[in-house]
Amino acid sequence: MAILYSKNPYVRYIRRKPWALIGPLAFLLVLYLLLSSSSSPSSSGTNGSKKYSYSKKSRGWFAKNRDSVVLKNLPKNHISHYDLNELTTSSDALAKREEVLILTPMSKFLPQYWENLNKINYDHSLISLGFIIPRNEDGDATLKKLEAAVKKVQSSDAKTKFKKVTILRQDSNSLESQAEKDRHALKVQKERRSMMALARNSLVFTTIAPSTSWVLWLDADIVETPPTLIQDLALHSKPILSCNVYQRYVDESTGQDSIRPYDFNNWVESEEGLKIAAGLSEDDIIVEGYAEMATYRPLMAHFYDANGDKNTEMALDGVGGGAVLVKADVHRDGAMFPSFPFYHLIETEGFAKMAKRLGYEVFGLPNYLVYHYNE
Numbered sequence: 001m002a003i004l005y006s007k008n009p010y011v012r013y014i015r016r017k018p019w020a021l022i023g024p025l026a027f028l029l030v031l032y033l034l035l036s037s038s039s040s041p042s043s044s045g046t047n048g049s050k051k052y053s054y055s056k057k058s059r060g061w062f063a064k065n066r067d068s069v070v071l072k073n074l075p076k077n078h079i080s081h082y083d084l085n086e087l088t089t090s091s092d093a094l095a096k097r098e099e100v101l102i103l104t105p106m107s108k109f110l111p112q113y114w115e116n117l118n119k120i121n122y123d124h125s126l127i128s129l130g131f132i133i134p135r136n137e138d139g140d141a142t143l144k145k146l147e148a149a150v151k152k153v154q155s156s157d158a159k160t161k162f163k164k165v166t167i168l169r170q171d172s173n174s175l176e177s178q179a180e181k182d183r184h185a186l187k188v189q190k191e192r193r194s195m196m197a198l199a200r201n202s203l204v205f206t207t208i209a210p211s212t213s214w215v216l217w218l219d220a221d222i223v224e225t226p227p228t229l230i231q232d233l234a235l236h237s238k239p240i241l242s243c244n245v246y247q248r249y250v251d252e253s254t255g256q257d258s259i260r261p262y263d264f265n266n267w268v269e270s271e272e273g274l275k276i277a278a279g280l281s282e283d284d285i286i287v288e289g290y291a292e293m294a295t296y297r298p299l300m301a302h303f304y305d306a307n308g309d310k311n312t313e314m315a316l317d318g319v320g321g322g323a324v325l326v327k328a329d330v331h332r333d334g335a336m337f338p339s340f341p342f343y344h345l346i347e348t349e350g351f352a353k354m355a356k357r358l359g360y361e362v363f364g365l366p367n368y369l370v371y372h373y374n375e
């Protein structure tokens with residue numbers, strides 16, 4: 001044995017100076033530890049089909065920041081960077097190619113609404129649509145009609161195709177009866193408006209994208225707007241801007257086609273309104289447009305001047321949801337539709353109040369009419 005060892009010069013060297021091994025061995029150990037610390041996450045993955053992994057660095061004695069996330073094998077473009085400072089909301093929205101999200105809570109599908117929407121002449125490739133439909137029988141029928149209409153438009157290569165369409169089914173309750181006299185009875189307002197608020201919140205929080213500059217709230221029963229609706233409203237570059245919602249009807253006394261105010265939720269706060277609010281208990285709300293609760297608030301509906309400038313602005317304290325353009329940042333900052341009494345206001349009126357508390361100004365265009373369906 002001794003002869004065998006002595007024949008190999010390395011073995012003889014090591015036998016004479018065993019401590020000379022410490023250096024190379026230590027080097028190999030360090031190399032092993034470094035390699036194992038960077039390769040452990042992928043080997044610990046049990047799911048073989050996993051394309052990428054955010055596993056934490058958990059092994060490796062020499063890893064400096066053991067809690068930092070290791071991104072491995074990320075497919076191209078897996079991480080998207082958005083600089084929200086670059087997202088503009090300007091009066092020249094179309095030229096700047098600003099994206100618009102049109103949001104519609106929809107209990108009934110009206111072909112007139114759909115036709116009008118499709119006539120909007122803002123570049124459709126910059127428009128995304130979002131709908132929320134109640135979970136009741138009406139909703140089932142509405143969903144079918146809406147889906148058919150969407151398929152028709154989206155399957156074409158035409159310029160009328162929208163960037164994206166999202167249809168949500170409501171997870172919260174909705175009222176069964178939607179006949180106008182039922183849904184407008186004062187006593188059901190709090191319940192109904194609170195459900196609507198939940199639906200609107202679901203809709204905006206689910207569909208808003210990092211690329212959304214503007215949100216246009218457009219109710220499903222707004223059947224007539226100018227095709228330039230988005231450009232016309234964006235021109236004012238206001239955080240919140242509401243149209244004046246009217247309705248066409250035939251005047252029975254004259255037999256003439258006529259128009260009348262419809263939405264009374266666009267208003268300016270009054271002394272009387274504040275007094276009523278001060279006398280209410282915490283859970284009570286004020287809903288505008290009911291004689292039972294005379295607020296004497298100036299209503300935008302009554303400020304329409306047929307000969308006036310369409311661009312006339314008026315500052316508002318409450319808005320309706322008929323046709324309202326909102327800078328997406330107002331929602332991003334947290335302005336939503338309270339489903340609970342917020343300063344004794346709920347839903348769209350509460351939204352205006354919340355936006356104001358966040359420091360945003362709210363306006364309306366009294367001479368800019370859009371039309372509500374006449375049932």
Ligand SMILES: Nc1nc2c(ncn2[C@@H]2O[C@H](COP(=O)(O)OP(=O)(O)O)[C@@H](O)[C@H]2O)c(=O)[nH]1
Pocket residue numbers: 104105106107108132133134170173174175183195196199218219220221
């Ligand atoms: N998702 C959802 N939308 C609804 C519900 N009720 C009404 N809507 C829609 O919400 C919008 C405003 O409701 P509407 O009943 O017309 O209010 P009004 O115009 O003030 O009478 C319309 O677009 C309706 O289609 C509901 O329960 N769920």
Ligand SMILES: [Mg+2]
Pocket residue numbers: 219221372
């Ligand atoms: Mg309506």
